[in-house]
Amino acid sequence: MTSCADVRENISAYADNELSASERESFEEHISRCPSCRDELEDMLRIIAICRSMPQQELPEGFKAELHEKLTAVSARQTNIHVIREKPKKIVFARTIASIAAGILLIFLGGGIIRFGLFSGGFMSKSSDNADMTASTPASSAKPAENSLAYSINEAQDMDIDGFQSSEPMADAPMDALSMDYGIMDSGNGAEITAKSFTANRSVEKDERDNGHNQGMNAEAATSKTATITVTTRDIAAASGKVTILAAVNNGMAPAENIAFDGQDIPETSALSIHMEEENTQKQLQYVFAEADYSAFAAALNDTFGAADVQTGAFVSEDMTDTINVLIDQSVMYDAEIQKLQNDNNAKAPEEINKLKKEKESIDEQIEWIRLNSDFVTVTIYVNMK
Amino acid sequence: MEHSEQILLEKAKSGDVAAFEELIDSYQKKVFNLALRIIGNYDDAADLAQETFVRIYKAISNFKEQSSFSTWVYRITTNVCLDELRRRKNKKVVSLDEDIHMNDGDMKRQVMSEDPGPDEAAEREEVRRVVNDAINKLSEDLRVVITLRDLQGMSYEEIAKTLDLPGGTVKSRINRARLALKKVLLSERELLFEGYVK
Structure with a gap:
């Protein structure tokens, strides 16, 4: 019954x-x-009829055009190396690379070997490399603005991981810059030769890449993991202090961006108070945890503030395999180009080498950042006024 | 999946923007309406729908085709919108008054254009306004399922896949959502409710 x-x-x-x-x-x-x-059933049928009769709204005017612009911008960024915001004196190297970069998803055989040789040792000894780079290009690690530039590039590579960034920076990027200013070479004959050798190598490299793709070789798997937690409190300062302590005892670290950009020189405070944006009603803190530590940290927050005042938000895991492999390819191409220039006796070469090194540095920082994010969870904690 | 959709999907996966746009053409209005229903504000819904498609474009090469493309699209839509809602709760920027105002304006335009005669139009418009407000007052969990079911016409199974929920949960949420709507409608506009759709 x-x-x-x-x-x-x-x-x-x-x-x-x-x-x-x-x-x-x-x-x-x-x-x-x-x-x-x-009667209940009849009521329900009415409710359903009403809900279904709710009109669908038309798309806002200009919706498709705006979307088209955004998609084109994303597409341009995914296929181009990056933006250098100066007028190209001679687009040679860059054009070639831009066309090579189009369609690259997995790394080619030769590149893979160079990469592993380069990075397994390269990143460990980064501090000394960094010292040189910092001396010649202080902006790359000293200015926050430079960091954010690198991040807007990250974002375009599908790295909208923390949700703070809207898609605006990407949409606002001038298309002219995207389509014109890929890179700069002005080393006369040297540049011409370089360009030709790049072009000549291209078809071979592509075949090797395809082989690599078919055999599933050399692809480096990567994931971006982020999470948000909200703590509601009557005393933001005190609660932020507690969060900071709990993060520290649960092995919370400075976000990867600080590790990546500051290299060996992490200020003592950065592990404890990162990315604070103080407002009257909210404070944001960001830490990086190993996954197990993240669970422990979330549990500790619950215990400290009470489950009612702690909201554990979305845990987002995003596949970054393609992104990191494109970046690694780019880095390898930069190495090759720098090497060629170094073998050149052109008087202007040092200037270009520095420029390319700086660009490569930015790519390597992104790679390292993704790698770090693959192993850890970047957690944003919002401390809100009750 | 239709043959042509499969071809477009393959092209889109290789980064072809035109193919991608063709692929999503039939989803744009639905995604926008789903976002509108979840977020409750016309302009924000437009932004979120755009963000949804940008994300889909970026991620499409990773789409494994274990679910149907439409399920995947709606899943991303709901994720994008619910993330935004959570973020807003954190930041306390929600303005209910404004949302309701926006929706009223939109409703009005929409209903007038259907032109069923002045009295009936006014009555229908009123019902829709009330229902619209009532749906907006539901908790987001209930609002999402009722939108997917009655506005998007998904089956329970599709909803379960889209939201990654057990079938039983979907079923009970839909029932709860409708009971909640009924309660709101009866308490607020009993006559109107009685006089509407037979």
């Missing part, structure tokens, strides 16, 4: 024709002899 309570539980599913044959049968049997449930 079906009870009224059972029937009412199933009313929507019945109206939607989502009951099994036997459920349906017992439902109908009950309805046939129970007037009050029959």
